Amino acid sequence: MVEPGTIQAAQSGDREALITLLREIETHVYRTAYYILNNEQDAMDAAQEALIRIYTKINSYEEKAQFKTWVQRIVTNICIDKFRRTKPTVSIDEHELVFREKQDVEDQVMASYTYQDIRHAIDQLPEHHRTVVVLRYLQDFSYNEIADSLDLPLNTVKSYLFRARQQLQALLHEYQKGGVRG
Structure with missing residues:
Protein backbone atom coordinates (compact mmCIF):
# COMPACT_ATOMS: atom_id res chain seq x y z
CA MET A 1 0.00 0.00 0.00
CA THR A 86 -28.78 11.04 9.90
CA LYS A 87 -31.55 8.52 9.97
CA PRO A 88 -30.45 5.52 7.93
CA THR A 89 -32.40 4.69 4.82
CA VAL A 90 -32.21 1.54 2.80
CA SER A 91 -31.50 2.06 -0.85
CA ILE A 92 -30.43 -0.06 -3.75
CA ASP A 93 -26.99 0.60 -5.17
CA GLU A 94 -27.34 2.14 -8.62
CA HIS A 95 -23.89 1.06 -9.78
CA GLU A 96 -23.94 -1.71 -12.32
CA LEU A 97 -21.99 -4.91 -12.07
CA VAL A 98 -19.33 -5.44 -14.67
CA PHE A 99 -20.23 -8.48 -16.72
CA ARG A 100 -18.14 -10.66 -18.94
CA GLU A 101 -19.18 -10.59 -22.56
CA LYS A 102 -19.97 -14.32 -22.63
CA GLN A 103 -22.70 -14.11 -19.99
CA ASP A 104 -26.18 -14.11 -21.40
CA VAL A 105 -28.77 -11.50 -20.50
CA GLU A 106 -30.57 -13.75 -18.03
CA ASP A 107 -27.36 -14.37 -16.09
CA GLN A 108 -26.69 -10.64 -16.02
CA VAL A 109 -30.16 -9.87 -14.71
CA MET A 110 -29.93 -12.57 -12.02
CA ALA A 111 -26.44 -11.42 -10.99
CA SER A 112 -27.71 -7.85 -10.72
CA TYR A 113 -30.66 -8.93 -8.56
CA THR A 114 -28.37 -11.03 -6.38
CA TYR A 115 -25.97 -8.12 -5.91
CA GLN A 116 -28.83 -5.78 -5.06
CA ASP A 117 -30.33 -8.24 -2.60
CA ILE A 118 -27.00 -8.80 -0.85
CA ARG A 119 -26.39 -5.04 -0.69
CA HIS A 120 -29.92 -4.54 0.63
CA ALA A 121 -29.34 -7.22 3.30
CA ILE A 122 -26.04 -5.63 4.37
CA ASP A 123 -27.78 -2.26 4.62
CA GLN A 124 -30.29 -3.75 7.06
CA LEU A 125 -27.61 -4.87 9.52
CA PRO A 126 -27.02 -2.80 12.65
CA GLU A 127 -24.24 -0.26 12.13
CA HIS A 128 -21.57 -2.17 14.09
CA HIS A 129 -22.33 -5.43 12.25
CA ARG A 130 -22.38 -3.69 8.87
CA THR A 131 -19.03 -2.05 9.60
CA VAL A 132 -17.25 -5.32 10.41
CA VAL A 133 -18.80 -7.04 7.38
CA VAL A 134 -17.59 -4.23 5.12
CA LEU A 135 -14.09 -4.32 6.57
CA ARG A 136 -13.80 -8.13 6.49
CA TYR A 137 -15.47 -9.09 3.23
CA LEU A 138 -15.31 -5.98 1.08
CA GLN A 139 -12.03 -4.46 2.28
CA ASP A 140 -10.36 -7.83 3.05
CA PHE A 141 -9.14 -6.84 6.53
CA SER A 142 -7.98 -9.53 8.93
CA TYR A 143 -9.76 -9.91 12.27
CA ASN A 144 -6.81 -8.24 14.00
CA GLU A 145 -6.84 -5.32 11.57
CA ILE A 146 -10.57 -4.83 12.16
CA ALA A 147 -10.01 -4.91 15.93
CA ASP A 148 -7.23 -2.31 15.59
CA SER A 149 -9.26 -0.13 13.21
CA LEU A 150 -12.35 -0.08 15.40
CA ASP A 151 -10.49 -0.20 18.71
CA LEU A 152 -12.40 -3.32 19.74
CA PRO A 153 -11.29 -6.53 21.41
CA LEU A 154 -10.62 -9.34 18.93
CA ASN A 155 -13.37 -11.52 20.44
CA THR A 156 -15.89 -8.71 19.97
CA VAL A 157 -14.99 -8.51 16.28
CA LYS A 158 -15.43 -12.28 15.94
CA SER A 159 -18.76 -12.09 17.75
CA TYR A 160 -20.00 -9.22 15.55
CA LEU A 161 -19.01 -11.10 12.40
CA PHE A 162 -20.68 -14.29 13.62
CA ARG A 163 -23.92 -12.45 14.41
CA ALA A 164 -23.77 -10.47 11.16
CA ARG A 165 -23.42 -13.70 9.15
CA GLN A 166 -26.41 -15.16 11.01
CA GLN A 167 -28.47 -12.07 10.24
CA LEU A 168 -27.43 -12.13 6.59
CA GLN A 169 -28.39 -15.80 6.36
CA ALA A 170 -31.82 -15.00 7.75
CA LEU A 171 -32.25 -12.04 5.41
CA LEU A 172 -31.14 -14.06 2.40
CA HIS A 173 -32.89 -17.32 3.30
CA GLU A 174 -34.72 -17.60 -0.03
CA TYR A 175 -31.37 -17.99 -1.82
CA GLN A 176 -30.43 -20.83 0.52
CA LYS A 177 -33.67 -22.63 -0.40
CA GLY A 178 -33.03 -22.18 -4.10
CA GLY A 179 -35.84 -19.68 -4.34
CA VAL A 180 -35.92 -16.75 -6.66
CA ARG A 181 -36.37 -13.09 -6.10
CA GLY A 182 -40.02 -12.19 -5.90
Whole structure:
Protein backbone atom coordinates (compact mmCIF):
# COMPACT_ATOMS: atom_id res chain seq x y z
CA MET A 1 0.00 0.00 0.00
CA VAL A 2 1.96 3.02 1.24
CA GLU A 3 5.72 3.13 1.59
CA PRO A 4 6.95 3.86 5.15
CA GLY A 5 9.40 6.42 3.73
CA THR A 6 6.49 8.37 2.23
CA ILE A 7 4.74 8.46 5.60
CA GLN A 8 7.88 9.64 7.38
CA ALA A 9 8.51 12.29 4.73
CA ALA A 10 4.92 13.52 5.03
CA GLN A 11 5.29 13.71 8.81
CA SER A 12 8.48 15.74 8.33
CA GLY A 13 6.58 18.36 6.35
CA ASP A 14 7.29 17.18 2.79
CA ARG A 15 4.25 18.50 0.93
CA GLU A 16 4.80 16.31 -2.14
CA ALA A 17 5.05 13.19 0.04
CA LEU A 18 1.81 14.13 1.80
CA ILE A 19 0.03 14.66 -1.53
CA THR A 20 1.36 11.31 -2.78
CA LEU A 21 0.20 9.65 0.41
CA LEU A 22 -3.31 11.09 0.16
CA ARG A 23 -3.62 10.10 -3.50
CA GLU A 24 -2.58 6.54 -2.69
CA ILE A 25 -5.29 6.13 -0.05
CA GLU A 26 -8.17 8.20 -1.43
CA THR A 27 -9.82 5.34 -3.36
CA HIS A 28 -9.59 3.03 -0.36
CA VAL A 29 -11.04 5.73 1.92
CA TYR A 30 -13.94 6.44 -0.46
CA ARG A 31 -14.70 2.73 -0.96
CA THR A 32 -14.93 2.15 2.79
CA ALA A 33 -17.13 5.21 3.25
CA TYR A 34 -19.40 4.14 0.42
CA TYR A 35 -19.85 0.60 1.71
CA ILE A 36 -20.66 1.84 5.20
CA LEU A 37 -22.94 4.72 4.21
CA ASN A 38 -24.32 3.31 0.92
CA ASN A 39 -24.81 6.78 -0.48
CA GLU A 40 -22.46 8.31 -3.01
CA GLN A 41 -22.74 11.91 -1.82
CA ASP A 42 -22.41 11.00 1.87
CA ALA A 43 -19.44 8.78 1.03
CA MET A 44 -17.75 11.58 -0.90
CA ASP A 45 -18.30 13.96 2.02
CA ALA A 46 -17.01 11.42 4.54
CA ALA A 47 -14.00 10.58 2.38
CA GLN A 48 -13.15 14.25 2.01
CA GLU A 49 -13.48 14.79 5.74
CA ALA A 50 -11.31 11.73 6.41
CA LEU A 51 -8.59 12.91 3.99
CA ILE A 52 -8.59 16.34 5.62
CA ARG A 53 -8.33 14.73 9.06
CA ILE A 54 -5.46 12.51 7.87
CA TYR A 55 -3.78 15.60 6.39
CA THR A 56 -4.05 17.53 9.65
CA LYS A 57 -3.29 14.58 11.97
CA ILE A 58 -0.48 12.86 10.04
CA ASN A 59 1.97 13.74 12.81
CA SER A 60 -0.15 11.86 15.34
CA TYR A 61 0.33 8.59 13.44
CA GLU A 62 2.67 6.28 15.32
CA GLU A 63 4.25 3.33 13.58
CA LYS A 64 3.17 0.89 16.28
CA ALA A 65 -0.08 0.48 14.29
CA GLN A 66 -0.29 -0.28 10.60
CA PHE A 67 -0.95 2.83 8.54
CA LYS A 68 -3.97 1.28 6.81
CA THR A 69 -5.62 0.48 10.16
CA TRP A 70 -4.96 4.03 11.38
CA VAL A 71 -6.57 5.40 8.20
CA GLN A 72 -9.42 2.90 8.50
CA ARG A 73 -10.14 3.98 12.06
CA ILE A 74 -10.40 7.60 10.95
CA VAL A 75 -12.75 6.95 8.01
CA THR A 76 -14.86 4.45 9.96
CA ASN A 77 -15.32 6.84 12.88
CA ILE A 78 -16.33 9.64 10.53
CA CYS A 79 -18.84 7.36 8.82
CA ILE A 80 -20.27 6.17 12.11
CA ASP A 81 -20.65 9.78 13.28
CA LYS A 82 -22.32 10.70 9.99
CA PHE A 83 -24.55 7.64 10.18
CA ARG A 84 -25.65 8.57 13.69
CA ARG A 85 -26.45 12.15 12.67
CA THR A 86 -28.78 11.04 9.90
CA LYS A 87 -31.55 8.52 9.97
CA PRO A 88 -30.45 5.52 7.93
CA THR A 89 -32.40 4.69 4.82
CA VAL A 90 -32.21 1.54 2.80
CA SER A 91 -31.50 2.06 -0.85
CA ILE A 92 -30.43 -0.06 -3.75
CA ASP A 93 -26.99 0.60 -5.17
CA GLU A 94 -27.34 2.14 -8.62
CA HIS A 95 -23.89 1.06 -9.78
CA GLU A 96 -23.94 -1.71 -12.32
CA LEU A 97 -21.99 -4.91 -12.07
CA VAL A 98 -19.33 -5.44 -14.67
CA PHE A 99 -20.23 -8.48 -16.72
CA ARG A 100 -18.14 -10.66 -18.94
CA GLU A 101 -19.18 -10.59 -22.56
CA LYS A 102 -19.97 -14.32 -22.63
CA GLN A 103 -22.70 -14.11 -19.99
CA ASP A 104 -26.18 -14.11 -21.40
CA VAL A 105 -28.77 -11.50 -20.50
CA GLU A 106 -30.57 -13.75 -18.03
CA ASP A 107 -27.36 -14.37 -16.09
CA GLN A 108 -26.69 -10.64 -16.02
CA VAL A 109 -30.16 -9.87 -14.71
CA MET A 110 -29.93 -12.57 -12.02
CA ALA A 111 -26.44 -11.42 -10.99
CA SER A 112 -27.71 -7.85 -10.72
CA TYR A 113 -30.66 -8.93 -8.56
CA THR A 114 -28.37 -11.03 -6.38
CA TYR A 115 -25.97 -8.12 -5.91
CA GLN A 116 -28.83 -5.78 -5.06
CA ASP A 117 -30.33 -8.24 -2.60
CA ILE A 118 -27.00 -8.80 -0.85
CA ARG A 119 -26.39 -5.04 -0.69
CA HIS A 120 -29.92 -4.54 0.63
CA ALA A 121 -29.34 -7.22 3.30
CA ILE A 122 -26.04 -5.63 4.37
CA ASP A 123 -27.78 -2.26 4.62
CA GLN A 124 -30.29 -3.75 7.06
CA LEU A 125 -27.61 -4.87 9.52
CA PRO A 126 -27.02 -2.80 12.65
CA GLU A 127 -24.24 -0.26 12.13
CA HIS A 128 -21.57 -2.17 14.09
CA HIS A 129 -22.33 -5.43 12.25
CA ARG A 130 -22.38 -3.69 8.87
CA THR A 131 -19.03 -2.05 9.60
CA VAL A 132 -17.25 -5.32 10.41
CA VAL A 133 -18.80 -7.04 7.38
CA VAL A 134 -17.59 -4.23 5.12
CA LEU A 135 -14.09 -4.32 6.57
CA ARG A 136 -13.80 -8.13 6.49
CA TYR A 137 -15.47 -9.09 3.23
CA LEU A 138 -15.31 -5.98 1.08
CA GLN A 139 -12.03 -4.46 2.28
CA ASP A 140 -10.36 -7.83 3.05
CA PHE A 141 -9.14 -6.84 6.53
CA SER A 142 -7.98 -9.53 8.93
CA TYR A 143 -9.76 -9.91 12.27
CA ASN A 144 -6.81 -8.24 14.00
CA GLU A 145 -6.84 -5.32 11.57
CA ILE A 146 -10.57 -4.83 12.16
CA ALA A 147 -10.01 -4.91 15.93
CA ASP A 148 -7.23 -2.31 15.59
CA SER A 149 -9.26 -0.13 13.21
CA LEU A 150 -12.35 -0.08 15.40
CA ASP A 151 -10.49 -0.20 18.71
CA LEU A 152 -12.40 -3.32 19.74
CA PRO A 153 -11.29 -6.53 21.41
CA LEU A 154 -10.62 -9.34 18.93
CA ASN A 155 -13.37 -11.52 20.44
CA THR A 156 -15.89 -8.71 19.97
CA VAL A 157 -14.99 -8.51 16.28
CA LYS A 158 -15.43 -12.28 15.94
CA SER A 159 -18.76 -12.09 17.75
CA TYR A 160 -20.00 -9.22 15.55
CA LEU A 161 -19.01 -11.10 12.40
CA PHE A 162 -20.68 -14.29 13.62
CA ARG A 163 -23.92 -12.45 14.41
CA ALA A 164 -23.77 -10.47 11.16
CA ARG A 165 -23.42 -13.70 9.15
CA GLN A 166 -26.41 -15.16 11.01
CA GLN A 167 -28.47 -12.07 10.24
CA LEU A 168 -27.43 -12.13 6.59
CA GLN A 169 -28.39 -15.80 6.36
CA ALA A 170 -31.82 -15.00 7.75
CA LEU A 171 -32.25 -12.04 5.41
CA LEU A 172 -31.14 -14.06 2.40
CA HIS A 173 -32.89 -17.32 3.30
CA GLU A 174 -34.72 -17.60 -0.03
CA TYR A 175 -31.37 -17.99 -1.82
CA GLN A 176 -30.43 -20.83 0.52
CA LYS A 177 -33.67 -22.63 -0.40
CA GLY A 178 -33.03 -22.18 -4.10
CA GLY A 179 -35.84 -19.68 -4.34
CA VAL A 180 -35.92 -16.75 -6.66
CA ARG A 181 -36.37 -13.09 -6.10
CA GLY A 182 -40.02 -12.19 -5.90
